[in-house]
Amino acid sequence: MTIEMQVPALAPTPAGPPLAELRNIYVAFGGVHAVEDVTVDLHAGEVVGLVGGNGAGKSTLIRVLSGAHTADSGEVLINGQRVEIRNPRDAKALGIETIYQTLALADNIDAAGNVFLGRELQSRLGSLDDAAMESATRNVMGRLNPRFRNFKTPVKSLSGGQRQSVAIARAVHFNAKILIMDEPTAALGPAETAQVRELVMQLKAEGIGIFLISHDIHDVYDLSDRISVMLQGKLVGTVRKERVTKDEVLAMIIMGKQPGDVTQSDLEELHG
Amino acid sequence: MTATQKTIPGEAAKAPVWRTVANQFLSRPLIVIFVLSIVVASLISPAFLSTRNVFNLLQQSSIIGIISIGMTFVILAAGIDLSVGSVAALGGMIVAILCQDQWPVALAIVAALAAGALLGLAMGSIVALTSVPSFVITLGGLVAIRGLTLLLTDGRPVFGVPEELKFLGAGFIGPVPVVGIIFILVTIAAAVFLRLTRAGRYLYAVGGNADAARLSGVPVMAVVAMTFVVCSTLAAFGGVLLTAWLEVGQPTASAGAELTAIAAVVLGGTSLFGGKGGVFGTFVAVILLSILSNILNLAGVSPYFQQITTGLVLVGTVLLNWFIARRAAPMA
Numbered sequence: 001m002t003i004e005m006q007v008p009a010l011a012p013t014p015a016g017p018p019l020a021e022l023r024n025i026y027v028a029f030g031g032v033h034a035v036e037d038v039t040v041d042l043h044a045g046e047v048v049g050l051v052g053g054n055g056a057g058k059s060t061l062i063r064v065l066s067g068a069h070t071a072d073s074g075e076v077l078i079n080g081q082r083v084e085i086r087n088p089r090d091a092k093a094l095g096i097e098t099i100y101q102t103l104a105l106a107d108n109i110d111a112a113g114n115v116f117l118g119r120e121l122q123s124r125l126g127s128l129d130d131a132a133m134e135s136a137t138r139n140v141m142g143r144l145n146p147r148f149r150n151f152k153t154p155v156k157s158l159s160g161g162q163r164q165s166v167a168i169a170r171a172v173h174f175n176a177k178i179l180i181m182d183e184p185t186a187a188l189g190p191a192e193t194a195q196v197r198e199l200v201m202q203l204k205a206e207g208i209g210i211f212l213i214s215h216d217i218h219d220v221y222d223l224s225d226r227i228s229v230m231l232q233g234k235l236v237g238t239v240r241k242e243r244v245t246k247d248e249v250l251a252m253i254i255m256g257k258q259p260g261d262v263t264q265s266d267l268e269e270l271h272g
Numbered sequence: 273m274t275a276t277q278k279t280i281p282g283e284a285a286k287a288p289v290w291r292t293v294a295n296q297f298l299s300r301p302l303i304v305i306f307v308l309s310i311v312v313a314s315l316i317s318p319a320f321l322s323t324r325n326v327f328n329l330l331q332q333s334s335i336i337g338i339i340s341i342g343m344t345f346v347i348l349a350a351g352i353d354l355s356v357g358s359v360a361a362l363g364g365m366i367v368a369i370l371c372q373d374q375w376p377v378a379l380a381i382v383a384a385l386a387a388g389a390l391l392g393l394a395m396g397s398i399v400a401l402t403s404v405p406s407f408v409i410t411l412g413g414l415v416a417i418r419g420l421t422l423l424l425t426d427g428r429p430v431f432g433v434p435e436e437l438k439f440l441g442a443g444f445i446g447p448v449p450v451v452g453i454i455f456i457l458v459t460i461a462a463a464v465f466l467r468l469t470r471a472g473r474y475l476y477a478v479g480g481n482a483d484a485a486r487l488s489g490v491p492v493m494a495v496v497a498m499t500f501v502v503c504s505t506l507a508a509f510g511g512v513l514l515t516a517w518l519e520v521g522q523p524t525a526s527a528g529a530e531l532t533a534i535a536a537v538v539l540g541g542t543s544l545f546g547g548k549g550g551v552f553g554t555f556v557a558v559i560l561l562s563i564l565s566n567i568l569n570l571a572g573v574s575p576y577f578q579q580i581t582t583g584l585v586l587v588g589t590v591l592l593n594w595f596i597a598r599r600a601a602p603m604a
Binding site: 066068087088089092098100102103104105106107108109113114117118119120122126127128170 | 468469470472473476477479480481483484485486487488489490491547548
């Protein structure tokens with residue numbers, strides 16, 4: 001069932017079992033296949049860009065790993081072991097953290113409350129330890145966004161970049177092994193985007209595996225070690241970044257063409 | 273009113289005071305209206321602030337207050353529970369019937385509360401598991417549970433209540449009505465739960481953004497079901513206390529209590545969209561509603577006019593909250 005396309009530009013699998021593997025994943029919504037037989041993987045200390053146009057199925061695919069959706073069929077493997085991820089709680093227990101495109105913040109709760117939402121610190125009496133949560137949030141924020149000040153206000157009143165910082169702080173505070181970033185820079189200005197890129201490199205250096213999801217190849221090309229391209233719910237292919245040009249990836253995204261098959265007229269069409 | 277008159281002379285010097293008063297009014301209209309109504313009431317009748325009248329007010333507020341505290345939980349999670357009046361009547365009938373059957377009072381109360389909890393669990397589970405609005409599910413509950421309550425005795429009231437139960441409903445400790453103490457304790461317990469526990473935090477998260485809460489690992493369905501269990505249990509408790517107070521189990525009791533409770537919660541500043549508010553607001557609002565009817569009684573106003581006033585105060589306060597939220601929004 002697996003689609004192993006033996007194209008030269010396809011990535012050779014690095015040694016050892018991958019940190020995470022989504023194998024032959026199918027997801028359907030009311031008879032429409034949003035994801036059809038897709039297999040992708042991710043190694044420790046690696047950044048895999050998952051790209052495709054709107055509706056290509058990349059977010060749906062990755063939500064299977066986040067626990068936000070369950071697959072209709074297919075397997076999820078962590079360190080080579082098959083796992084059941086039924087909900088976001090299961091995913092987090094496996095060290096999988098997600099920064100959603102919508103950020104998934106509770107607007108009426110403050111930064112510390114959001115960072116620890118679902119994993120609150122409690123005092124010995126079993127009550128919420130707000131002081132400890134705030135101090136931990138100040139620590140992690142000091143690393144991510146030192147200018148962040150609004151620890152006491154509901155996150156509703158924060159700017160887009162600040163809200164993004166809260167979502168990132170939540171993902172990195174709990175020692176994630178696998179980080180999923182869905183369109184992490186879509187709502188950010190240039191300075192904040194640079195900050196996120198720097199953070200990605202830093203986390204990668206710490207050995208975290210990162211799935212970077214974007215509809216725009218320019219967002220992820222520089223950061224990615226490998227790039228998986230989806231089109232209409234199917235995987236076009238996975239390529240090592242250094243073996244392809246941006247144009248070749250663009251041809252994969254738009255035309256579903258393998259890197260070796262891109263012709264001069266295709267390139268003209270892409271840039272037309 | 274007296275405050276503004278004092279600040280008008282010497283505008284320049286007194287401007288900050290005037291502004292402080294205005295800001296206070298604009299940030300907490302409920303408290304200001306509450307204080308104003310106390311001032312007006314004590315001007316109309318010196319008897320208003322007598323110990324006896326104050327505790328009288330507390331007693332009148334307590335049963336609907338306990339029901340409203342439960343309603344606050346459901347509304348904070350962005351739901352609504354229309355069945356509380358019927359559940360209260362059922363709780364009141366169960367305790368009356370079981371006491372007549374010579375059950376120990378404590379056991380009869382536990383049975384009534386358990387019935388409430390079970391009905392809350394049933395309605396809450398349906399709401400949590402489906403995307404059918406709680407309005408519809410609990411509207412079904414309102415009708416069906418009232419029917420069930422009437423069926424218990426063929427619609428007849430149950431007279432005779434043992435002394436221990438009477439004490440809960442109509443008793444006093446010193447000058448303080450027992451139901452009032454219970455109301456205050458329930459409010460404090462609810463506030464501690466909402467403020468200091470993980471489940472309380474989850475309730476706000478679910479009310480604020482259920483999808484974000486789910487993605488953060490919050491067990492959203494359990495939280496939603498829990499709010500209905502709390503609400504129905506407190507409603508049944510309110511019904512038990514009403515039976516204890518009136519010394520009769522009345523199957524038609526507490527009809528319309530859901531509307532009064534919702535009014536109190538909204539008046540107390542809890543958002544019908546969920547995630548914002550708390551039980552202290554509800555506590556103050558319940559007392560305020562009692563004060564309003566007390567004022568109008570003292571002033572000898574017709575009960576029909578009292579209904580009009582209550583409705584207008586509710587709409588006026590909510591409009592004021594809306595205005596404040598709108599004013600604050602651009603700054604956020």
